[in-house]
Amino acid sequence: MPTPEEIQSLLADAKFWAQIQSEHTWILLSVLPRLRPIYTRQLSSFQRKFAALVDNIETIELRWAQSPEQQEQISAQAAALIREAQQLNNEFVVLLNELITVYPETDMALLLKHMRMESQHFGQVLNLLQLALPPENQPLPPESIESFLRELIFWSRDQREHSQLLRTTLPELTANDRETLTGFERQWRALELSARRLLESLPIPGQITETIIAEIRRLALMARNLALEYIRFQEELLSRYPDHVPRFILRHMLKETRRFLEELRASSFFVF
Ligand SMILES: [Fe+2]
Ligand SMILES: [Fe+2]
Known part of the structure; x- marks a missing residue:
């Protein structure tokens, strides 16, 4: 079973990438030319959801630090939050893929593909967390x-x-x-x-x-x-x-x- 410190460090990593994702939506809203209203709406909605995810991870981090005796309950909550985050992140990748077809011009496509690469990296952090939390509770692979x-x-x-x-x-x-x-x-x-x-x-x-x-x-x-x-x-x-x-x-x-x-x-x- 992973140590509380390992979980805390993974949560911090997830919070960092959730924040990055909410900034990505802001950047796309600001730089994509002739953005159709349907995409503006979707990006704004992702922005809100990623920002909420940052807050929710922070709440879990605080509870984890303040009430170590409730670890079991907090872990279960964290696991549910991470499953939602995985779903949200996958949906964002779908939107990025769609936008890549809308903006085949190299500059914007490069930006979108860059964000897709970072989303996939975030996905890996979330997968590690999912394995580390209940019901899996698997030990984390050591750095190699x-x-x-x-x-x-x-x-x-x-x-x-x-x-x-x-x-x-x-x-x-x-x-x-x-x-x-x-x-x-x-x-x-x-x-x-x-x-x-x-x-x-x-x-x-x-x-x-x-x-x-x-x-x-x-x-x-x-x-x-x-x-x-x-x-x-x-x-x-x-x-x-x-x-x-x-x-x-x-x-x-x-x-x-x-x-x-x-x-x-x-x-x-x-x-x-
Ligand atoms: Fe980057
Ligand atoms: Fe980035």
Whole structure:
């Protein structure tokens, strides 16, 4: 059975992604051109539901911390909430898929596919929670080299796509900004490819060598440095944009980069 700390950390993860999803609906409402009223209504409704999900997870987190003696009852409530969240998230992916067919133009399609990738990631967090909570109560798999590399691949792809998205959505970027963003895109891609190659070349679990561990630590350190540099650049961009929409998008992306950094620092492979 998972420890209360493990459940708490998964709940925090789910709350983070629920918040991200409610921001996604806001971004789509603000940037999708010629949005049909039916989609405006659906996106607004998802926005409310994801925001309510954030609140509900928070309530569970608080009760969990304040009344540990009622753990059984709170776990059952959490399990019901997570099932609803899975349903909501699946419905949102259906809407994203539909919108991808409405906006085949590359910029908007890239944005929608990016959000779909993050929704799928949220789905994985929810699935883990579902297994950890009753009636399953399954122990969580420990962090492994494979799981670490998969996370690294997800995040470096996520950050690489941010560079592309910022280049296409931010107005009035200077030639210098564009060049910097292309540079970040290249570096995130290189990191993603290195992690992918290492994952594909892994021998059977018993044969993990010191060389492989050293390579993973090197990638983790590279990721940390690149994320820090990327945060500084995004903060600098943020200081130059007075308008609400670009600021919201930049803050959203910064939130994701900071989350990546936190996860990296919490990992056992991050040693320096
Ligand atoms: Fe996002
Ligand atoms: Fe993202």
